[in-house]
Amino acid sequence: MLSYWVYIGIFLVVAVVVPIVAVTLPMLISPKKPSKRKEEVYECGIETKGNIRVQLKSQYYIYALIFLVFDIEIIFLFPWAVSLGKLPLFAVFEGVVFIAILFAGLIYASRKGALVWS
């Protein structure tokens, strides 16, 4: 069991090192001629004005909040799904009630207009 996690650790290190090597290797052979025009931001040809980090729609933020609720719910559902075969029927319905409560949250958010992209 432990050796599996060692393998995953080695694999993660290799998976990070290989792209790093692939990115640094061209530095040895590629030309380096930086110029002011080249480093301009690629937008539309005219010089960029003002702060680049503009404010974005707040809608993105609302989606992220709803996502967070569901993501945590799903993490709790994984152990329930794994042990379903050993649970009595009553516990299965408890899981269903758990889903239903969070689903009520989705309906509430939908009624409040949080899911409308305007």
Next chain:
Amino acid sequence: MADLINVIENWLKNLLLGWGAGEPLALFILQALGSVLVIIICFLIVIALIWVERKLAGRIQDRFGPNRAGPYGIFQSFADIIKIFTKEYITPKGADKGLFNIAPVLAMASVLAIWAVFPIAVNVIGADVNVGVLYIVAVGAFGILAILMAGWSSNNRYALLGASRSVAMLISYEIPMVVSLLVPVLLAHSMKLSTIIEAQQPWWYLVVAPLSALIFLISSMAEIGKAPFDLLEAESELVAGYHTEYSGMKFGMFYVAEFLHQYTVGALITIFFLGGWAGPLAVQWPILGVVYFYGKSFLVYLVISWIRLSLPRIRIDEMLNLNWKFLIPVSFINLVAVAIADRIMMDLDLKQWMYVLVMFSLNIFILLVSLYLSGKSKPTVERETFPPRPVAVPPGTESK
């Protein structure tokens, strides 16, 4: 011969032990070699896939595709590699250098890391951890972080806009994806990938849970950002999306990660719904299992490419509505129905084919009912429609 991989592994292990290496050191070297091998195979697959994808795209769109470099253009990918290796790196003015350089590496690593747990054949299993599904979900989510980092650090409004769009989309579609992954976990009573594959030996989960397979396919197509869900890099609106400012191999990493992610989704669908390495003689000949696994993944890859090349891009509000108002409710209802049906039928002690039949018809029933209900609902945003305008004709050529 039948068990080629394990024969080589044992031979190497004995060789290392013969050279005086201790048991842990030999194991360490073998695991390092194994991970390097898996990653190199991933890269080789991508090189082949780029050619296949371009050729297929060409054929579907009534063009030739690459046909200059070598017979049928098979050396096109190698020409691309040589070119991309000699490209200059350009870092835009005002970019956040640290994040700008980490993002492509993270994008690639997050896709590669998923391959650590894949069971490739009956006895060739990467890491057979008992939380394999959770590992895949957790590691796969790092790709979203890489996109956000790339968009934020590029100092480019288009890149930032593309990144925030894609993050809104990716996190939304992550919910139906993970919920539809819960169904195989629930049916196999395990999060271990090898157990999930063994549990679907006579009946693949594509038959037992077709609706989950469909939802997983749709939501993972959104996860890889391919058309019809490719508005994170809608080239007519956002230049190229989050990787607008990247050049050379840093762009190449995003490009390769995208292709590999599509193939990885194919492999995931293979493991969860198409029986993994299973096939005729796969247990006696593990080497055949490897062929089946990569072959099935490739078939799913082709299906995804086919869908992506046939459908136009959809608007962002349509896309988010599809997710929040259709896929999420349907996937949760499907999960609840499958859980209750599975638990009740366990007590009834049915024959296996009856169990499969009930599950299949339940899934199809839910799909049809939800399609019927969604067809009845009105669109929330009414679009203004214009009367057709007369076509301009050059003076003197009007038909009388």
